[in-house]
Amino acid sequence: MNDYTNLTNTQKDVLREIGNIGAGNAATSMAKLLDKKIDMQVPSVKVVSFDEVMDLIGGPDELIAAVLFRIQGEAPGTVYFILSIEEAEFLINEIVPGFEGKLLADPVNEFAISALQEAGNILTGSYLSALSDFTSINMQPSVPYLSVDMAGAILTVGLLEVSQVSDYAIIIDTKINDQEVQKGVQGNFLLIPDPGSLSILFKALGIKDYD
């Protein structure tokens, strides 16, 4: 049986291009939102074990702020926009000048949470709409879900579908950041296609040698 994680170079290029298109559009949205120039790194396509997925973000108990969408439709999957706690607070501060609250306050700061959720919604929404336009695949995103918690707990959600068929996940990871040297916003988009979606994505983009 052919493991779904065996990718040819062409297939990896195609997935990298998917990350490029998605994050490129999201970076444009972020630039408008913050009125700053936003850079984007070259996307990386990784085939990683579940433990390595957590290590991409700093380890399983690293606290992060993540906005997640489940993608329904022809090519289901999960997309995350991930920020460190400091970056998330910085982003909230950029959107709501004068905000001094902490994201991990108890009780939670509803105002900060909803600002972050809205920012995540805009950015991840533009990632997905670019993806949908590029592939001509109808993608129906769920409502955005925000969580501020441990990376392991948050990222496992996106691995559940994959975990039923494999011990490895294919992850398309793209970083965006502003050009501030000192303190700035840097985020990661992670796209985790469900295993069955890969052949659909490849087919939509004209690659046929994938079963």
Added chain:
Amino acid sequence: MTKAETMVKVGIADLNIVRAPGMIRTAGLGSCVGIVIYDEGKHIAGLSHILLPDSSLAKQTDINYFKYADTAIPILVNKLVGEGARRYALKAKLAGGAQMFHFTSNSDIMRIGPRNTEAVLAILEALRIPVIASDTGGKIGRTIEFNPQTNRLKIKKASKEEQFI
């Protein structure tokens, strides 16, 4: 802790055992469940970090037995007994099984946390291993650490005080 004691780390879909004065730990449990099984007289403990409830869900030919509650827990018990733990003296503590996001779709896979906990409890019951303490459910991640010297399970949640069960 003045001298460096062994800290055995258990990853996702993995299991391992430890003897005092060593400790055993797994990080970032969300919907996953961490099951500690221990013999308090012998100061030996095992920890399993399961991802899914039931190996019959597997659509994989070459399955990872450490990933599912129904296969991982019996393996952990055998490993403990093989290392000198007394089968009749085994007890369990568990944590995890959260539902991190309340998805509006009714997909079964998204209720996986509570289903994991249910599966673990059923298997422990079938194996006649009493559950001494547990901290499961909610929508929060957990990092756990077990000390087989004191038989206490330390639970750390995001931005919360540590607690012991």
